[in-house]
Amino acid sequence: MKKSPFVMLAILLSVAMARVVLAAEPIRIGWVGPLSAPGAYAGGQEMKWAAELAADEINRAGGVLGRPLELVYEDTRGMPEQGTAAMERLITGKKVVAVFGEFHSSVGLAEIEVAHKYGIPFIASEVWADDITARQYPEVFRVAPANSMIYDIVAAWVVAAGFKNVAIMQETTDWGVGAVKVLTQKFDQHGVKYSVTTVELTQQDFTAQILRFMNQKPRPDLFMNMLAGEGSYRITRQSCELGFTPTPQTALYSGGSPSLYPEFWENVGECGVYLMAELVGLPKALWNDKTRAFIEAFKQRFNRTPSAVGMEAYDSLYLLVEAIRKTGTTDPKALIQALETLRWTGTRGEYWFSTQREPAWAYHQFLDAPVVVIQYDRVNQGTDEARILWPRRWATTEALYLKVKK
Amino acid sequence: MEYLLLQAMNGLVVGMIYALAAAGLTVIFSILKIVNFAHGELYMMGAYTAYYAIRLLHLPPALAVLVAMAAMFGLGVLYERLFLTPLYTGAVERKDEYALIVTFGLALLLQNLAIVAFGPFSRRPPSFLPGAWHWGLLTLTYDRLIAVAMAAGFLLALVAFLRYTAWGHALDAVSQSRESAAIVGINPHRLYTLAFGVGAALAGAAGALIAPIFSISPTMGVLPAVKSFIIVVLGGMGSVAGSILGGLLIGVGEGLGVGLFPDPGRALAYSNAFGVLILAMTLLIRPTGLLGREHVRME
Numbered sequence: 001m002k003k004s005p006f007v008m009l010a011i012l013l014s015v016a017m018a019r020v021v022l023a024a025e026p027i028r029i030g031w032v033g034p035l036s037a038p039g040a041y042a043g044g045q046e047m048k049w050a051a052e053l054a055a056d057e058i059n060r061a062g063g064v065l066g067r068p069l070e071l072v073y074e075d076t077r078g079m080p081e082q083g084t085a086a087m088e089r090l091i092t093g094k095k096v097v098a099v100f101g102e103f104h105s106s107v108g109l110a111e112i113e114v115a116h117k118y119g120i121p122f123i124a125s126e127v128w129a130d131d132i133t134a135r136q137y138p139e140v141f142r143v144a145p146a147n148s149m150i151y152d153i154v155a156a157w158v159v160a161a162g163f164k165n166v167a168i169m170q171e172t173t174d175w176g177v178g179a180v181k182v183l184t185q186k187f188d189q190h191g192v193k194y195s196v197t198t199v200e201l202t203q204q205d206f207t208a209q210i211l212r213f214m215n216q217k218p219r220p221d222l223f224m225n226m227l228a229g230e231g232s233y234r235i236t237r238q239s240c241e242l243g244f245t246p247t248p249q250t251a252l253y254s255g256g257s258p259s260l261y262p263e264f265w266e267n268v269g270e271c272g273v274y275l276m277a278e279l280v281g282l283p284k285a286l287w288n289d290k291t292r293a294f295i296e297a298f299k300q301r302f303n304r305t306p307s308a309v310g311m312e313a314y315d316s317l318y319l320l321v322e323a324i325r326k327t328g329t330t331d332p333k334a335l336i337q338a339l340e341t342l343r344w345t346g347t348r349g350e351y352w353f354s355t356q357r358e359p360a361w362a363y364h365q366f367l368d369a370p371v372v373v374i375q376y377d378r379v380n381q382g383t384d385e386a387r388i389l390w391p392r393r394w395a396t397t398e399a400l401y402l403k404v405k406k
Numbered sequence: 407m408e409y410l411l412l413q414a415m416n417g418l419v420v421g422m423i424y425a426l427a428a429a430g431l432t433v434i435f436s437i438l439k440i441v442n443f444a445h446g447e448l449y450m451m452g453a454y455t456a457y458y459a460i461r462l463l464h465l466p467p468a469l470a471v472l473v474a475m476a477a478m479f480g481l482g483v484l485y486e487r488l489f490l491t492p493l494y495t496g497a498v499e500r501k502d503e504y505a506l507i508v509t510f511g512l513a514l515l516l517q518n519l520a521i522v523a524f525g526p527f528s529r530r531p532p533s534f535l536p537g538a539w540h541w542g543l544l545t546l547t548y549d550r551l552i553a554v555a556m557a558a559g560f561l562l563a564l565v566a567f568l569r570y571t572a573w574g575h576a577l578d579a580v581s582q583s584r585e586s587a588a589i590v591g592i593n594p595h596r597l598y599t600l601a602f603g604v605g606a607a608l609a610g611a612a613g614a615l616i617a618p619i620f621s622i623s624p625t626m627g628v629l630p631a632v633k634s635f636i637i638v639v640l641g642g643m644g645s646v647a648g649s650i651l652g653g654l655l656i657g658v659g660e661g662l663g664v665g666l667f668p669d670p671g672r673a674l675a676y677s678n679a680f681g682v683l684i685l686a687m688t689l690l691i692r693p694t695g696l697l698g699r700e701h702v703r704m705e
Contacts, residue, residue, distance in 0.1 A: 212670055
């Protein structure tokens, strides 16, 4: 079959253009997060996979400004000093134009200092401590909700659900301490009694403290397990095996993200039924095409259902790329200005960053970040199938929480 | 009172597992005169071996513990043959430093290999037996009861092996003097290999027994390794009986410490400190540990 000269020309031009894109200097963007101990590397791994997925999609679609996108990964191991070193390497060594990611608030707080020093835009993907945005650095934006946003909502639900006496186990991190501070301030305002126990992340056996809670008079009616690492699974199971939670007398709440991962069920089994937790992703009823496409693509590539942690990383990269496209440059100042006015719909709704300075944490914060309180009512349930308890506008059950019958 | 009894019982269970891991470290130390910094990672590998033996080979959990022990024995033997022989062939001058670096290197290698091979996500093998035993306020899961029974069985077997078999007597001889043992026809090299294998098998058994109780992850061995070091020093370096006693003492001490600490909000955060406190107090009174004897360095 004879091809027309025009078709041949078009093919040649396409090949030449593709070669130009491939040959062009890549735009480098840095990713930071924990990929090894002592960090919460499970969360870091999901973020990294999601970032890889986004970068591949962007490059398949022709890259950015006619140049390929190159992600440079740095393992921060959950250690602030590693975060600082990683940021220095990315900015001064790899010459990245922007950085995103991070899972640990304490590490994120170290990283934003470096971003601020060099004036490089930084999107905090999964760090919740208020201070991340409360320092009001022009370079720092956040797609995850701030502790104050999440635990205001959670505390309002605790009060509305009628809990009177709450036992809290908190990890000694910026996230854990910050989250419990927000909760207890609200509890004080509403006359909810509470007792707080501090635990180290390395703790393995929580039996002794759970027994103390069980022997408290009056016995707590809600136990809030505020550990973001794998210790959360051990608390859930040990508390269940001892007959503390979930029981008709005491309900169980889990803060952070561990109860949202697929392996939660392998680790806790039936002890996870009736557990309540916060979800920082969209409720299923509000999923958009991007949410559905991301979940499908992630499952297909990594054989695992992603949580909101992955969505945050995925959207963070797209936001940076959109800012580059919008300005037509990789100049950091231009990118920061673009991010301040950008509106872009991702897997977790339409993103925009606030420029209000009161409260302090609201600066450069995605204020519409979704936060819902969910409850599992059967084993191996996905977060998208769990009951939504709060806020009431999205609730999928009439009750404020499902009580254990026996 | 029941509450404190419960704390003590719980501490006893955890202490028995610590004792098992620490006994392995002691066997290695007493014969090879090196501190195995990869002990926690052998504990972790034992847990993963049991997990995959159950998931892939559909073995009963108790049998999977034996498979984990055998696998860790093999890994220990292989590692000792490949990397530790320079310690006693004169190939290295600074033996202590070499041992530290090579076992520390194994720890890092195994931990990072585990993240790549097994994934970063926590896993949990099925229970030995689901459910719990209740007696008044006292509640102990069957997993804990079975783990403590099996750990006690392994420790008894270890003591019997060391005390009543020719291999055990030979190990004791080498632990006291390699050259004297060689004069009476004992091949010390073979016994170093055996000791490292037995120590690794005990670490693997402890990891496999704790797996259904605490879940498993690539970094699960870090804290037990630290506890094992504390127990070995507390019990007296080189004393298997001291390790058992030390493990139980640390377990019960931590349980009661949390139960009695006046500030309930901080009690659990200090639980590891109670063990160190017991160690410090013991060393003030008995600098060689509970049942320790003065040890010698590698000849």
